[in-house]
Amino acid sequence: DVKVTQSSRYLVKRTGEKVFLECVQDMDHENMFWYRQDPGLGLRLIYFSYDVKMKEKGDIPEGYSVSREKKERFSLILESASTNQTSMYLCASSSARQGREKLFFGSGTQLSVL
Amino acid sequence: QQQVKQSPQSLIVQKGGISIINCAYENTAFDYFPWYQQFPGKGPALLIAIRPDVSEKKEGRFTISFNKSAKQFSLHIMDSQPGDSATYFCAASVEANFNKFYFGSGTKLNVKP
Numbered sequence: 590d591v592k593v594t595q596s597s598r599y600l601v602k603r604t605g606e607k608v609f610l611e612c613v614q615d616m617d618h619e620n621m622f623w624y625r626q627d628p629g630l631g632l633r634l635i636y637f638s639y640d641v642k643m644k645e646k647g648d649i650p651e652g653y654s655v656s657r658e659k660k661e662r663f664s665l666i667l668e669s670a671s672t673n674q675t676s677m678y679l680c681a682s683s684s685a686r687q688g689r690e691k692l693f694f695g696s697g698t699q700l701s702v703l
Numbered sequence: 704q705q706q707v708k709q710s711p712q713s714l715i716v717q718k719g720g721i722s723i724i725n726c727a728y729e730n731t732a733f734d735y736f737p738w739y740q741q742f743p744g745k746g747p748a749l750l751i752a753i754r755p756d757v758s759e760k761k762e763g764r765f766t767i768s769f770n771k772s773a774k775q776f777s778l779h780i781m782d783s784q785p786g787d788s789a790t791y792f793c794a795a796s797v798e799a800n801f802n803k804f805y806f807g808s809g810t811k812l813n814v815k816p
Contacts, residue, residue: 593746620802629712631705631792632747632806639802647803679746689801690735694746 592616593695595680601701608667610698612680619685621663622692623647623655626677638663639685670702706730707795709807716814722780724810726793729774733795737804738767738778741790750791751778754798783814 596611614621622637624647634647636655644655652674656664663682667674680695709726716722726736737752753760753767753776760767766779780787793807 622802624806629808631707631709631808632804634803637802645802681746683801690737690752690796690798691749692739692747692804694739694748696744696746 593680593682593693595678595695595698597698598696599699599701601703602667602670603703604671606667606670606702608670608700608702610665610667610678610680610700612663612665612695613661614663614680614682614693615661616682616684616693617660618682618693619660620683620689621657622681622683623653623663623665624679624681624694625649626679626697632679635665670700672702674700675702676700705808706805707793707807709793709810711810712808713811714813716783716812718783718785718814718816720783720814722783722787722812722814723777724791724793724812725775725777726795726807727773727775728795728805730795730805731774732797733805734798735796735801736767736769736776737794737796738765739792739794739806741792741809743789747792780812783812785814785816788812788814 623635624632638657654666681692739747740750741747764781769776
């Protein structure tokens with residue numbers, strides 16, 4: 590089974606802090622994603638990466654950046670955290686070849702910005 | 704502007720009943736429609752999916768009904784069980800670009816024993 594691991598389950602940060610959310614997948618997937626989950630809004634795509642060092646903006650990239658230095662690892666960076674970035678963050682991965690329509694999600698990081 | 708609209712926001716069903724969740728979309732280019740199931744404390748997991756060349760797909764107690772002309776699709780859970788209590792998300796994508804999924808707002812299902 591594919592495993593997508595997010596480094597923290599809960600995170601509490603202060604306004605203005607730089608925040609790193611880490612995600613690792615173990616199935617050699619080419620594609621990795623960061624989504625944000627908010628009640629009543631569903632899942633919204635922040636960024637995705639289709640290869641090492643390659644990234645594309647999703648629907649809500651403002652205030653976020655990403656880094657993919659290794660195939661298995663995809664990091665989401667909040668340069669200066671704000672209270673409106675309090676949310677559940679979900680990392681996902683998928684294959685670019687067989688079964689590419691299926692997303693595999695991590696368990697999420699609940700971030701609170703105070 | 705949400706590309707996929709999902710209703711209801713929450714649903715309470717008695718054990719053994721039928722749970723129905725509806726989704727609607729506008730973009731006729733969408734050609735892949737999955738449903739994801741999310742249990743508390745877990746990430747969403749693919750439950751079932753349909754492509755528009757069929758009007759219905761069934762996997763066990765879970766059925767997707769698809770109405771291409773109305774641009775609507777729905778998830779039916781037959782003989783609902785307390786273990787089905789979860790949040791369900793519909794989604795839509797274009798097969799040529801599986802990097803972009805548009806998710807509905809989610810439905811929290813509670814199946815009472």
